[in-house]
Amino acid sequence: MRFSGAAILAAFSAAAALSSPSSVVVGAFVVPSPAGFAVRARDGVPSSSSFSPLRASIEEASAEESEIALNPLVASVKISKTVEIFSEVKRMEADGIRVTSLCVGEPDFPPPRAVMDAAMRAVEGCDTRYTAVTGTAALREAIAEDLRARKGLEYDPNTEIVVGNGAKQCVYQGVLATTGPLDSVIVPAPYWPSYPEMVALTGATPVILETKEEDGYLITPEALRKCLEDNEDEARLLILCNPSNPTGGVHSAKRLRELAEVLADYPKVAVLADEIYERLVYTDDEEGKHVSFASMPGMFHRTMTVNGFSKAYAMTGMRLGYLAAPTKLAKACTTIQSQLTSCAGSISQAAGVAALEDVTEEELANNNAIMKSKRDYVVERLKDMPGAELSVVPTGAFYVLPDVSEYYDGDDAALCLDLLKTKRLALVPGSSFGAPGTVRISYATSTEELEEAMNKLEEFLEECRSDDR
Numbered sequence: 001m002r003f004s005g006a007a008i009l010a011a012f013s014a015a016a017a018l019s020s021p022s023s024v025v026v027g028a029f030v031v032p033s034p035a036g037f038a039v040r041a042r043d044g045v046p047s048s049s050s051f052s053p054l055r056a057s058i059e060e061a062s063a064e065e066s067e068i069a070l071n072p073l074v075a076s077v078k079i080s081k082t083v084e085i086f087s088e089v090k091r092m093e094a095d096g097i098r099v100t101s102l103c104v105g106e107p108d109f110p111p112p113r114a115v116m117d118a119a120m121r122a123v124e125g126c127d128t129r130y131t132a133v134t135g136t137a138a139l140r141e142a143i144a145e146d147l148r149a150r151k152g153l154e155y156d157p158n159t160e161i162v163v164g165n166g167a168k169q170c171v172y173q174g175v176l177a178t179t180g181p182l183d184s185v186i187v188p189a190p191y192w193p194s195y196p197e198m199v200a201l202t203g204a205t206p207v208i209l210e211t212k213e214e215d216g217y218l219i220t221p222e223a224l225r226k227c228l229e230d231n232e233d234e235a236r237l238l239i240l241c242n243p244s245n246p247t248g249g250v251h252s253a254k255r256l257r258e259l260a261e262v263l264a265d266y267p268k269v270a271v272l273a274d275e276i277y278e279r280l281v282y283t284d285d286e287e288g289k290h291v292s293f294a295s296m297p298g299m300f301h302r303t304m305t306v307n308g309f310s311k312a313y314a315m316t317g318m319r320l321g322y323l324a325a326p327t328k329l330a331k332a333c334t335t336i337q338s339q340l341t342s343c344a345g346s347i348s349q350a351a352g353v354a355a356l357e358d359v360t361e362e363e364l365a366n367n368n369a370i371m372k373s374k375r376d377y378v379v380e381r382l383k384d385m386p387g388a389e390l391s392v393v394p395t396g397a398f399y400v401l402p403d404v405s406e407y408y409d410g411d412d413a414a415l416c417l418d419l420l421k422t423k424r425l426a427l428v429p430g431s432s433f434g435a436p437g438t439v440r441i442s443y444a445t446s447t448e449e450l451e452e453a454m455n456k457l458e459e460f461l462e463e464c465r466s467d468d469r
Contacts, residue, residue: 077197082428085416089426100453101426102442105245105398107314108449109370111351112363115313118354122347131343134334135163135322139349142356143322151292153305159327162334163352165344167276167308167321170333172198173340174272174304174323175237177332179204184234186227188219189434190401192245192274196434207231208434213403216392217247217435221258228266237270238263240293243277246433246440247401248375248394250281253291260296270329271303276321277397279312279364282372288395294324301326304333311398312364313355318348371398374443374450381454385461398444401430405437407464412437415464423456 085103092099110116122128134140140157147153155161164170171194179185181203187195188209196206209227211217219240228235240259243250251259263269273293281290294303308321323333343349375393378400382388387406394400408415412429416439419425430438443450463469 073201073203076200078193080193080197082193082432085420085426085428088420092424097424099420099424099426100449100456102445102450102453103426103428103440105311105442105444106316107311107367107371107398107444108446109314109367111314111318112355112359114354114358115315115351118358119318119347119351122350127346127350129346131346131349133338133343134161134330135344136346136349136353138353139163139356142353143324146356147292147305147324152295153292153300153324155324156327160324160330162323162325162330162337163344163349164321164323164337165341166310166319167274167306168194169337169341170306170308170321170323171195171239171272171274172201173333173336174306174325174329175199175204175239176202176336177329178270178272178304179236182234183236184231185237185239186224186231186235186269187239187434188241190217190244190246190430190438191239191434192241193432195239195241204236205234207235213391216249216394217244217401218249218251218255219259221255221262224259225262225265228262228269232266235266235269237272239272239274241274242293243281243290243394243396245277245397246399246428246430246435248397248399249392250283250288250290250394250396252287253289254287256291256293256296260293260299263302264298267302269302271299272306273303274306276306276308277311278307280368280371280398281396282368282375283395290396304329309352309355312367313359315348315351315355318345318351320344320348320352371444374398374445374447375400377447377450378441378443378454381458385458386465387461388457398442400441400443401433401435401438402441403438404461407461407469410437412439415439419457419460423460425453425456425460427457 082103089099089101089103137157140161140163143161144155144157147155162170164173175185175198179199179202183204184207185199185204186209187199187206188211199206207227209219209223211219211223263271271293275292278290283289292305294300294305304323304325306321306323309315309318323330375398379390379393382390382400382402387404389403390400404412404415412431416427416429419427428440430436430440433440
């Protein structure tokens with residue numbers, strides 16, 4: 001039996017919860033799916049009636065025989081676990097089930113007033129036409145000035161800045177522009193789940209560079225050199241997420257210089273520096289503050305810097321990001337974007353200009369202080385939860401990644417499933433980030449919801465301990 005693409009998408013939308021890379025929750029029966037995937041039962045479903053749309057989709061798929069084949073690259077790509085869980089939360093909420101969710105990295109505060117005003121002015125002024133593929137001149141100039149003033153980086157706004165529909169698009173275009181079949185891309189773990197999947201979509205091979213919890217999950221120069229030596233012929237790109245999602249770790253200027261010294265011996269390896277969280281760093285230590293990797297000696301010409309407006313400015317739904325790189329790399333990314341999506345939304349771009357030019361440092365600092373207090377609260381609460389270990393306190397982003405491998409024999413996915421089922425608390429299993437035995441907690445939510453979530457987690461872990469789970 002083969003399913004149509006539309007039916008499969010409908011099935012995923014209704015269930016939105018893969019139980020493994022080869023299975024998806026579908027009520028209480030097993031049916032085969034394309035590309036070797038299997039659909040199987042799971043008992044962590046709030047109500048069987050919730051899956052009536054899914055059953056209808058499966059029945060429809062049964063009746064629709066299709067000879068259409070899928071691209072093998074698609075079969076090798078997993079759906080984002082964060083997106084799956086968030087979709088499941090939204091489905092449960094639509095069914096009237098209240099869920100406490102710490103699974104998505106989205107600030108709970110609104111965009112700054114200046115951003116909202118600029119967007120409204122753009123709408124009222126009918127600023128709704130296509131822009132240049134690389135973005136409006138005003139936004140590119142504002143980005144270039146921001147990078148010059150805050151990061152000490154000089155980019156030509158006409159040839160070295162590419163504005164995209166969110167930083168995620170910019171990351172993928174950077175990967176696609178520099179790698180392909182027979183190449184390998186070094187992805188430090190823990191990693192944002194989209195990195196290895198984006199690499200797979202280019203036909204390249206992700207090479208996972210393991211980091212250690214006791215090192216704060218930061219890359220060491222020794223580990224990087226070993227990884228490059230082992231993959232010297234194929235390595236073409238290093239993805240560096242700093243600050244890190246999911247760990248919140250921040251590579252210091254000293255550590256970045258050490259990594260740059262290693263890369264100097266491998267001139268064919270480009271660097272994609274994902275710095276979307278660079279505004280969210282919580283330290284008064286000058287050495288611990290964020291520094292752009294492109295500013296390291298000898299790294300500017302080989303680094304693609306990706307940033308955006310979703311995290312620091314809470315503009316998640318406006319889908320606005322950018323890539324800054326030397327002309328050769330920026331031009332390649334522009335070519336790709338011109339054939340995929342063309343320009344980012346004109347209204348979002350107008351809002352982006354306001355974010356960079358009109359939002360005060362005081363307002364951003366205030367948001368940072370609030371986020372830091374939430375981090376401190378989560379860290380303190382975790383200290384009182386036996387079996388939830390956090391070796392190094394994160395200094396950036398808005399995530400913590402505690403080790404909970406003491407429970408469920410280290411099966412973090414099973415733990416998160418039962419947590420959602422019994423406590424209506426949504427966290428993301430660390431195995432999705434290349435960190436099995438951990439869970440990712442996003443504290444970018446209201447103080448009230450954060451307190452409720454920590455209470456639920458503590459209660460759940462106490463029950464697990466008493467039940468010897």
